[in-house]
Amino acid sequence: MGERGRFRGKTIGVFLGGESSERDVSLRTGAAAVQALRKKGYDVREVDIRGDWLGAIREAGVDVAFLALHGRFGEDGCIQGALELARIPYTGSGVAASALSMSKVLAKRVVAAAGVPCAEDAVYEGASLSDPRPPEFGFPLVVKPDREGSTVGIGIVRTPDGWRGAMAEAGKYDSRVLVEAYIAGREITVGVVNGRVLPAIEIVPKSGSGFYDYKSKYTAGQTEYVIPVPMDRDVLARAAEFTRRASTALFLRGAARIDYRIDPAGSLFFLEANTIPGMTETSLLPKAARFDGLSFEDLVEEILDDAGLAK
DSSP states (O other), rough: OOOOTTTTTEEEEEEOOOSTHHHHHHHHHHHHHHHHHHHTEEEEEEEEEEESHHHHHHHHOOOOEEOOOSTTTTTSSSHHHHHHHTTBBBBOOHHHHHHHHHHHHHHHHHHTTTTOOOEEEEETHHHHSSSSSOOOTSSSEEEEEEOOTTTTOOEEEEEEGGHHHHHHHHTTTSSSEEEEEOOOSSEEEEETTTTTTTOOOOEESSSSTTOHHHHHHHHHHHEESSOOOSSSHHHHHHHHHHHHHHHHHHTTEEEEEEEEETTTTOOOOEEEEESOOOSSTOOOOHHHHTTTOHHHHHHHHHHHHTTTTOO
């Protein structure tokens, strides 16, 4: 990591809001980042990105962009590309890494090539999406829009009766749908900040289905987050190693988070990479950082310190 507080004296723009299905979450993430940076003494401006995005960037009058945008146009490389053209340093991963990680299909192919285990899957688009047939690996399975976050449009399908409905719902959000074999077991997430792997957190939803859905993610008290994770040390060590491999293979920068499922035998399976993790009161990366001795304000400053343009 470079110099601590390297952007002191600069005007920091926290880019938040956006126009994706995750706008509300982005506003909360951005508000928390603004408060943290102001506590650290930075000159901070909120930049709500909607409508004329390029005009908003030009008119923001900022030296550095702290990206708190989630979902489409925020995590997929679009805003990163605009900031590259404007020559404004920004936090997080670059254009290529953001676009690659936003696609669940492409991210899986890349991390699998790096030796990170992934669940069996099938991809539907075009004709196969308009008249979908269940994959050969059968039920139960998980249906996901390829380029959405916060579990938007995702469904667990346990019997053939729910197949077409789940595919139609996912198809509302993307022209490409990823269908994966359902991995029964536990779920953990591992954060990384500027190359430093944080302790894992186990995610235990309190809903009857056990599904970590949008409500479970963003409603206080709906999910239990367990840290340290009561799990075999070897499994946690492999999770840390897989996180390093995935981060390197995807060219991740700044703060990111990798999610995994763990079956009863202790085998790990990559779920997805999050290039702009949430920073709300129920968010996971700040919890892991705090457990590792890093306050929320220091975490936000570390993310800011790594801001730059593509190298």
